[in-house]
Amino acid sequence: xxxxxxxxxxxxxxxxxxxxxxxxxxxxxxxxxxxxxxxxxxxxxxxxxxxxxxxxxxxxxxxxxxxxxxxxxxxxxxxxxxxxxxxxxxxxxxxxxxxxxxxxxxxxxxxxxxxxxxxxxxxxxxxxxxxxxxxxxxxxxxxxxxxxxxxxxxxxxxxxxxxxxxxxxxxxxxxxxxxxxxxxxxxxxxxxxxxxxxxxxxxxxxxxxxxxxxxxxxxxxxxxxxxxxxxxxxxxxxxxxxxxxxxxxxxxxxxxxxxxxxxxxxxxxxxxxxxxxxxxxxxxxxxxxxxxxxxxxxxxxxxxxxxxxxxxxxxxxxxxxxxxxxxxxxxxxxxxxxxxxxxxxxxxxxxxxxxxxxxxxxxxxxxxxxxxxxxxxxxxxxxxxxxxxxxxxxxxxxxxxxxxxxxxxxxxxxxxxxxxxxxxxxxxxxxxxxxxxxxxxxxxxxxxxxxxx
Numbered sequence: 001x002x003x004x005x006x007x008x009x010x011x012x013x014x015x016x017x018x019x020x021x022x023x024x025x026x027x028x029x030x031x032x033x034x035x036x037x038x039x040x041x042x043x044x045x046x047x048x049x050x051x052x053x054x055x056x057x058x059x060x061x062x063x064x065x066x067x068x069x070x071x072x073x074x075x076x077x078x079x080x081x082x083x084x085x086x087x088x089x090x091x092x093x094x095x096x097x098x099x100x101x102x103x104x105x106x107x108x109x110x111x112x113x114x115x116x117x118x119x120x121x122x123x124x125x126x127x128x129x130x131x132x133x134x135x136x137x138x139x140x141x142x143x144x145x146x147x148x149x150x151x152x153x154x155x156x157x158x159x160x161x162x163x164x165x166x167x168x169x170x171x172x173x174x175x176x177x178x179x180x181x182x183x184x185x186x187x188x189x190x191x192x193x194x195x196x197x198x199x200x201x202x203x204x205x206x207x208x209x210x211x212x213x214x215x216x217x218x219x220x221x222x223x224x225x226x227x228x229x230x231x232x233x234x235x236x237x238x239x240x241x242x243x244x245x246x247x248x249x250x251x252x253x254x255x256x257x258x259x260x261x262x263x264x265x266x267x268x269x270x271x272x273x274x275x276x277x278x279x280x281x282x283x284x285x286x287x288x289x290x291x292x293x294x295x296x297x298x299x300x301x302x303x304x305x306x307x308x309x310x311x312x313x314x315x316x317x318x319x320x321x322x323x324x325x326x327x328x329x330x331x332x333x334x335x336x337x338x339x340x341x342x343x344x345x346x347x348x349x350x351x352x353x354x355x356x357x358x359x360x361x362x363x364x365x366x367x368x369x370x371x372x373x374x375x376x377x378x379x380x381x382x383x384x385x386x387x388x389x390x391x392x393x394x395x396x397x398x399x400x401x402x403x404x405x406x407x408x409x410x411x412x413x414x415x416x417x418x419x420x421x422x423x424x425x426x427x428x429x430x431x432x433x434x435x436x437x438x439x440x441x442x443x444x445x446x447x448x449x450x451x452x453x
Contacts, residue, residue: 025057026056029208030054031052031208033050033052033206036200037159037199040155041148042154043151044078044149044151045148045149045159047148048144056349057349058133059136060129061396063129065169066169068107068109069106071106077150078147079147081147082121083112084101086110087108089104089107090103110129125144127143129169136315136349173209177206180202184198185198210399216240219394220235220282220286221287221400222403224288226290228409235403250277251274251275253276274310283306285305289301290389297329301370301371312361315358316395316396320349320390320392327378328348328375331373334350334357335351389408
């Protein structure tokens with residue numbers, strides 16, 4: 001009972017963690033913007049702006065990030081490399097050929113595309129705004145652009161930091177704090193023999209809230225086990241409910257109009273999820289199946305299904321917390337890394353193998369991925385009270401809705417462990433084996449009598 005209560009509390013917290021800005025599975029994760037003034041110019045300065053993703057599980061997907069701010073004075077951007085502003089703004093007050101790159105009071109900057117000429121590319125640039133998660137892809141968890149600013153002042157006492165920073169990555173969800181003065185960044189030359197230092201450094205922290213990003217969750221979890229005939233589905237209305245008064249809010253794959261509805265949405269620029277009509281209405285479902293029990297090991301099958309007809313997931317990841325994960329023996333067809341969750345080494349992040357299953361296709365026959373996990377039975381192993389099922393699951397950093405613990409698949413009545421299940425199976429099989437052995441003996445005796453005659 002105590003184990004069930006613990007699971008209930010954990011699942012309650014996991015289910016509702018999406019409603020606040022605090023992320024219980026990544027409490028220190030954020031996107032940090034570092035604004036380094038490299039040198040002073042006649043009317044301003046040149047600077048590096050670095051966007052670093054310190055979130056363990058959440059990456060910035062296509063179509064990528066957009067960074068905006070409001071100038072404190074009447075600054076302009078003379079030139080930019082490794083990035084560009086969406087609009088130039090009104091530069092009519094400038095005469096001649098020396099026109100600023102951007103004159104807007106509130107510029108918005110985006111990354112350059114991968115097809116950018118090589119002479120304009122540098123490291124951590126030109127990925128179309130895609131930034132990797134810190135744990136899954138640390139080598140691509142940062143991006144950088146350079147800009148030359150005018151009309152700003154050209155000393156530590158006259159320059160002022162931009163304000164009202166905004167970050168979409170690619171949609172809403174991020175809230176940015178004010179620019180704060182930080183210790184000047186140090187830059188080491190490639191040969192490692194010399195270090196230079198920024199004239200001035202500002203840092204801006206942007207935190208993510210799943211509730212700000214969307215009003216409902218985006219994934220749910222279903223459960224099953226070899227020792228129970230029941231399949232526990234995702235909770236009803238996990239990500240919303242079917243609205244029968246609004247045709248087209250979801251797609252029934254058996255409908256004759258399904259193909260035209262999906263095709264029409266895919267051709268539009270509407271990124272709102274178009275999901276398959278289900279009782280749970282989630283774009284993503286994660287199914288956890290307790291598959292087998294051996295003498296010293298047990299096996300789990302995990303299936304990730306995409307019910308969204310208008311979105312593919314590239315470089316997806318899955319976070320799972322389970323008390324037996326410190327005894328993982330092997331993971332088939334997924335990459336994984338053990339994590340420390342709330343000071344306990346009982347969680348892991350899983351992601352696809354590059355060019356094999358790192359791409360989760362849109363809803364349809366190819367819209368699912370599967371893997372199996374082999375675990376050694378630890379000292380606390382049990383099939384009782386839902387112990388074999390995960391405590392927390394998140395997909396791409398967003399918490400998934402779990403079924404209520406009292407609905408979990410249960411052991412056969414009177415059973416309490418895997419040993420007892422095996423014992424019951426043996427008891428059931430013994431009479432069958434005895435009958436079979438008796439029939440074999442009778443058959444052999446008859447053959448022997450015939451041979452004697």
